Structures are given as structure tokens and as C-alpha cells.
Amino acid sequence: MTEETRDQKDAMTPATLALEAASGRPQAPARRQGRVRWDLVLLIAPLLILVVAIFDVPLLNTLYWSTVDDAGNPTTEHFREFAESSAYMRIIWRTLVIALEVTAITAVAGYALAYWITKLGRRLRMVMLGLVVTTFWVSILVRTYAWIVILGNAGLVNRTLMDLGLISKPVQFLYNELGILIGMVNVLLPFLVLPLYAAMVRLDERLLQVAETLGASRLRIFWQVFFPLTVPTLAASCILIFILSLGFYITPAVLGGGKVPLVANMMDLLINRFARWEIAAVVSVVLMAVTLSLYAIYQWIRERSA
Amino acid sequence: MNARSRLSTVWLTVVGASVLLFLCLPVLIVAPMSFSSAQSLEFPPPSLSLRWYENLLGNPIWIDAGKNSLMLATLSSSAAIVLGTLAAYVLVRGNFPGRHLLEANFMAPMIVPSIITAVALYIFFARIGLLGSFTGLVLGHTILAVPYVVLIMQAAIRSFDIRIEQVAATLGASQRQILTMVVLPNLAPSAAAAWIFTFVMSFDEVVVTLFISGTTTTIPKRMFSELMLQVNPTITAVATLLIAFNLVALAGLLLLTRRRGFPGGMG
Known part of the structure; x- marks a missing residue:
């Protein structure tokens, strides 16, 4: 085996694994011409x-x-019951709003983090990426639980704020929409940061150098050259995060304290408490249709920008 | 560098570092808390003790959950590796019509939200009598692991030089010999990496498990139900052990793939 093939074979670092997991798409298949090998089938x-x-x-x-x-x-009775119930519709609507909020916050925060990492020296870059990949590896349940410890009434944040005299009584971070947002953004950030970082590093530096030679200011280079080139990856990652947000179950259940049910928690109740399987099936079908349509757009953007 | 661009660099550093801190905070805070002596979740802990670990290890329910989790993760990731590796080989080398459709089908459990898979398996298993059985649980977890195995093994097989297989064929090796004596031994490091990956995924899985496991308890399921009832510091010890476990697995994965350097594959 040559050194080169060996290198290629072992190219699956956790970062690429995470990236592929995040991107949800295998590498472009290499087409090989030849006869059909039915023995392999x-x-x-x-x-x-x-x-x-x-x-x-x-x-x-x-x-x-x-x-x-x-x-x-x-x-079509089950679909009609679902569509005519204001209770179901309210939960669907809230899920969409929360998913949008989560996507927006993750996009802004994640873009800043990915951009910052590209500006660091080689060694420091590895450390920071290592930290991002590490959090990606810790279970969602554990990370969600940790927020109870951090944001609870006697938790780290409230205690610090009270010691500093900034507040007189604890801020209610948990068991409301704010808690869900914090928990979900935390879990979903790596899904945006890793692909975005990869796109930023892949970018052709010469384009930026040309803009600089032509006398563009740094701010202008960023907004007119750098940022537009990262938009396809940003858009694709945002769609992915939106899809993942729609199906979130653990974080709303734990950090929402059952007070802010989202679609997934509603499905849990329909199955495990009310035994309304047919309505749970309707919700599944609707959620599935939305997910697959968005996924098709996601793939389309990725293929166009590839 | 002028004053304005220096200011924007400072801003970028502040924002970037804050986001990173926000990302890492949960992982950083849980471990110290688990050694606290206090009943409440105070930070920093008033004094150190191992009481929550003693509490945990002395509790047969947690021990039982741990055994179930290990057994479940071992069985499901092993099944996924065997079936997934064979399928990945065929997808890469097979060149038959409908290949892309099959591949998409194998990837689907990764794309479909796990709550939908959970509901579908619940209704289906209830109909065929597998609901609440350990077999059903293993089957469910295997399905969830399949996309990752197929993804990782396809990449590994694709980068394995097909000419080596052709040489073996020229020298008179049968297809079976090529597979067992040439291809599979060379894929072992990638297969081990994929196995670790899916093992950890199964070990952390909550949603599908909650729906189809019946009375069988796994560590994340137990942790989830305790969380919904009350906040108990024993959970902090469980969480710390889970973090340690995942980091050890990550280190194992790094060892298996170290030749390329850590995030080198991303550049």
C-alpha cells in the first residue's frame, strides 16, 4: 500500500465524522464504469x-x-381533527417560532465563533476546534441537564449576579421559553460552526488579496467578498438546524419543565398519555413532509455550491 | 493595522470567546458539581466528597441500567457494523441500477427526526408484539446506527485503491477471498472507529428508547425520568461519568485515526 492511499484511508478524523454527520450527506459517489456485479448484490x-x-x-x-x-x-377525519384543533395548531405555531429563533441565534453566534477560529494561529485553531468537537460528543441529555445546574435559582449565574448586586432576586431562566432557547442553541451550535469553519478555510485567499490590493477596506472586504462566499454554507446549515429544532424532544421536556410543549412533546403525550395513535400518526406525517421538503432544499443548496 | 480594525479584532475576540465559553460551559460545570458535598446544586461546591458516586454505585437500579446500556450498545453497534460494512462495500463497488435509491434508504434514519422513528416503531412494535422487548430495542438502535456505519465505511472503501483488489483477482483470488483477505483487514481501523461512534450514539440515545423500551431501563432513560421528577445531585455524578466515557471513546477514535492529525481532515 502506498503512503498516499494509507493517508486517504485514515482520513476519517472525528472532525470529518462530525462534519459528515452534521451535513447528513455522504461524499459525492465516485462513479465507476463496468459490468454490474450481481454476486455482490x-x-x-x-x-x-x-x-x-x-x-x-x-x-x-x-x-x-x-x-x-x-x-x-x-x-381524512384525523387530518381534519388535527387541522381544526386550536390546541394542536398553537403548539405547531410555537414550535415553528422557537425553531426560527433558535436558527437565528445559532447562525449569528456560530458565524462569529467560526470566523474567530479561522483568525487564530494554527495551534490555537486546533485547540478551539477540538473543544467544539468535544462538546459535540457529550450527550445532549448531559448538556441539557447542566443548564439546570448553571441557570437554576441557586445556580452559578444567578448567584454571581446576586453577589455582584445586579439583581435582588433570582432571574427565572428555566422552565420557560428562554431556558429552551439556551439549551437548544447550545446543542445545535456545533452543527453550524463545523461546516461553516470548513467553508471559510476552503475559501480562495487570493480573492481577498485582490480586494485588498484594489484598496478595499477590511470591513468592505468582509461584507462584499468574504461573507457572500460563505452564504451557501450558512444557508444550508441554517436549514439543517431548523429541521433538527422541529423534532427536538429532550431539551423542551427538561428545560421547559412541561410548560412549553413543542411538537415532539405533544407526540409523546398523544402516544403515552392519551393513546391517540391516529393523531400522533397525523402529526408524524405532517412533520415528515415538512422535514423532507426542507431537506430537499438543503441538498439543492449544497449541490449548487459544491 | 489602524485603530478601527484593531477595535473590530478585539470585538471579534470577545464575541468568539464568549460563544465558545457558552458552548463549553455545561461540560465544564458538571464535573466539579459531582464532587460536591451539598444536597443542593450550589456552585462552587461548599466542600468536596464522593457521596454522590457512592450513592450511585450502591443503587442496584443504576447498576442494572448500566448493564442494559452496555449490552444494548454492544449488540446494536456490532450488528450495524457487520451488515453496514457489507452493504457499504456493495454500494461502492457494486455498480448496479437503483444503487442511489438504496443508499438514500440506508441514510434515511439519520434524516428522519428521531421522534417520528420513535412513534413509528412504537405503533409497529405494538402491533407485532415487540413493544417493550429487548429484541425490539436492539433492532431500533441498530437501525439508528446503520446510516453512520454506511457513511463511514463507504468513505473508507472509496479511498481503498481498487487496483489492489484487481491485482488479487488477477492472481486468482475469488470474490470471497478478496473480501475476507484483502478488503476487510484493511478496513479494520475504520470499522473500529465506526463501531465506537455508533456505540456512543446508542449509549446516549433517549427518544426512541423512551418510547419502545417498556420496563427495560437504560442509563439515559433513567437519567431522563429522574430529571423530570426532581433535581438530584446523583444525576451530576452520572453526567460526569457519561462525559468521561464519551471523552475516552473520542480518544480511542483519535488513536485509530491519528495519522492524519486531529482536525486536519477539515482543512
Whole structure:
């Protein structure tokens, strides 16, 4: 084996893993021309059977549940009940608003962090990226739990603020929308920072040098050259974060204290408390349709900018 | 550098460092808290003790949850590695019609929100009698691990020089020999990395587990239900152990992939 192929083979660093996980898309497939090798196709059968039986069929079964009544006849009644209920619609609306807020905050904060890291020296860059990847590896549950410790009434933040005399009684960070926002942004930041950093580093430096030679100010270079070149990656990452926000379950449950239910928590209640499987199935189908449409846009942006 | 651009550099440093601190704060704060002697979640801890670890290790419910989690993660990531590696090989080398459709199908569990998978598996398993069974749980976790294995192994196989396989074929090796004696041994480091990755994912999984596990308890499930009831410092000890566990796994992954240097693959 040559040194080069060995290098390529081991190119899966955690950072690329995280990136690929975050991007949700395998590298562009290398097309190879040649005859079809049917002997190999048999090797794929076990996985195909598993995925069809334990993933495809259950999802189709959900679709079926959303469209039939108790006697098994096709009906649109469940969808109508869902659409006409103001309680469901309120939760859907709040989920959309929170997902938008989370996406906006993550985009601004994450862009600043990624940009800052590119400005650091080589060694420091590695350390900072290492920190981002490390947090990415710690379980969502643990990171969500930690906010209770940090933001609780006797937590680090409230205690510090009170010691400094800035507030007289604890600020209520938890068990409301603010707590959910803080927790979700914290979990989702790496999904934006890692791809954005990669895009910024890939950028052709000569373009910036040309702008500088032509006498553009640093601010102007940033807004008219650098930023537009990073917009496709920023847009794709924002869509990804929005999709992930829509399905969030743990953070709203823990940091919202059950007071601010989002779509996923509503599905939990429908299944585990009210046993309204057919409505849960309707919500699944709607959420799935939204997710897949957004995912198609996400892929389209990535392919266009690739 | 003029005064204005120096000011913007200072601003960038302040903002960037604050965001990084915000990102790392949860990981930094939990560990010291777990050694606190206090019943309440005070920071900094008034004095140090190991009482929450003693509490944790002396509790058979947590020990049982730990055993279940280990067993579940081992079985599901092993199953995913075996099936996923074979499938990845075929996807890269097979060149048959419908290949992209199959690939998309294998990737789907990663894209579909886990709450949808959870609801779908709940209803389906309830119908076929697998709801609450350990088998159902292993199957569910395997499905969640499949996309990552296929992704990682496809990349590994793609960068494995096909000419080496062609040489083996020229020398008279059968397809089976090529696979078992040439390809798979060379893929072992990537497979190990993928195994660690999916093991950790399974070990941390909450949503699907909550829906389909019935009375079986895993560590994250137990942690989640305790969190919903009350804030108990024992959880801090669990969280610290989980962080340590994930970091050890990350280090293992780094060791397996160290030749390229740490974030070098990102540049």
C-alpha cells in the first residue's frame, strides 16, 4: 500500500465524522464504469431486509394509521381533527417560532465563533476546534441537564449576579421559553460552526488579496467578498438546524419543565398519555413532509455550491 | 493595522470567546458539581466528597441500567457494523441500477427526526408484539446506527485503491477471498472507529428508547425520568461519568485515526 492511499484511508478524523454527520450527506459517489456485479448484490440483502422491515414498514404503517378509521376504511377525519384543533395548531405555531429563533441565534453566534477560529494561529485553531468537537460528543441529555445546574435559582449565574448586586432576586431562566432557547442553541451550535469553519478555510485567499490590493477596506472586504462566499454554507446549515429544532424532544421536556410543549412533546403525550395513535400518526406525517421538503432544499443548496 | 480594525479584532475576540465559553460551559460545570458535598446544586461546591458516586454505585437500579446500556450498545453497534460494512462495500463497488435509491434508504434514519422513528416503531412494535422487548430495542438502535456505519465505511472503501483488489483477482483470488483477505483487514481501523461512534450514539440515545423500551431501563432513560421528577445531585455524578466515557471513546477514535492529525481532515 502506498503512503498516499494509507493517508486517504485514515482520513476519517472525528472532525470529518462530525462534519459528515452534521451535513447528513455522504461524499459525492465516485462513479465507476463496468459490468454490474450481481454476486455482490447478495451481500447487501441482509441490511436491506432489516431497514425495510424495521424502518420503512413502520413509517408506512404510520402513514396508514393516519388515513384509516377504526374499521379500516380510508378517511381524512384525523387530518381534519388535527387541522381544526386550536390546541394542536398553537403548539405547531410555537414550535415553528422557537425553531426560527433558535436558527437565528445559532447562525449569528456560530458565524462569529467560526470566523474567530479561522483568525487564530494554527495551534490555537486546533485547540478551539477540538473543544467544539468535544462538546459535540457529550450527550445532549448531559448538556441539557447542566443548564439546570448553571441557570437554576441557586445556580452559578444567578448567584454571581446576586453577589455582584445586579439583581435582588433570582432571574427565572428555566422552565420557560428562554431556558429552551439556551439549551437548544447550545446543542445545535456545533452543527453550524463545523461546516461553516470548513467553508471559510476552503475559501480562495487570493480573492481577498485582490480586494485588498484594489484598496478595499477590511470591513468592505468582509461584507462584499468574504461573507457572500460563505452564504451557501450558512444557508444550508441554517436549514439543517431548523429541521433538527422541529423534532427536538429532550431539551423542551427538561428545560421547559412541561410548560412549553413543542411538537415532539405533544407526540409523546398523544402516544403515552392519551393513546391517540391516529393523531400522533397525523402529526408524524405532517412533520415528515415538512422535514423532507426542507431537506430537499438543503441538498439543492449544497449541490449548487459544491 | 489602524485603530478601527484593531477595535473590530478585539470585538471579534470577545464575541468568539464568549460563544465558545457558552458552548463549553455545561461540560465544564458538571464535573466539579459531582464532587460536591451539598444536597443542593450550589456552585462552587461548599466542600468536596464522593457521596454522590457512592450513592450511585450502591443503587442496584443504576447498576442494572448500566448493564442494559452496555449490552444494548454492544449488540446494536456490532450488528450495524457487520451488515453496514457489507452493504457499504456493495454500494461502492457494486455498480448496479437503483444503487442511489438504496443508499438514500440506508441514510434515511439519520434524516428522519428521531421522534417520528420513535412513534413509528412504537405503533409497529405494538402491533407485532415487540413493544417493550429487548429484541425490539436492539433492532431500533441498530437501525439508528446503520446510516453512520454506511457513511463511514463507504468513505473508507472509496479511498481503498481498487487496483489492489484487481491485482488479487488477477492472481486468482475469488470474490470471497478478496473480501475476507484483502478488503476487510484493511478496513479494520475504520470499522473500529465506526463501531465506537455508533456505540456512543446508542449509549446516549433517549427518544426512541423512551418510547419502545417498556420496563427495560437504560442509563439515559433513567437519567431522563429522574430529571423530570426532581433535581438530584446523583444525576451530576452520572453526567460526569457519561462525559468521561464519551471523552475516552473520542480518544480511542483519535488513536485509530491519528495519522492524519486531529482536525486536519477539515482543512
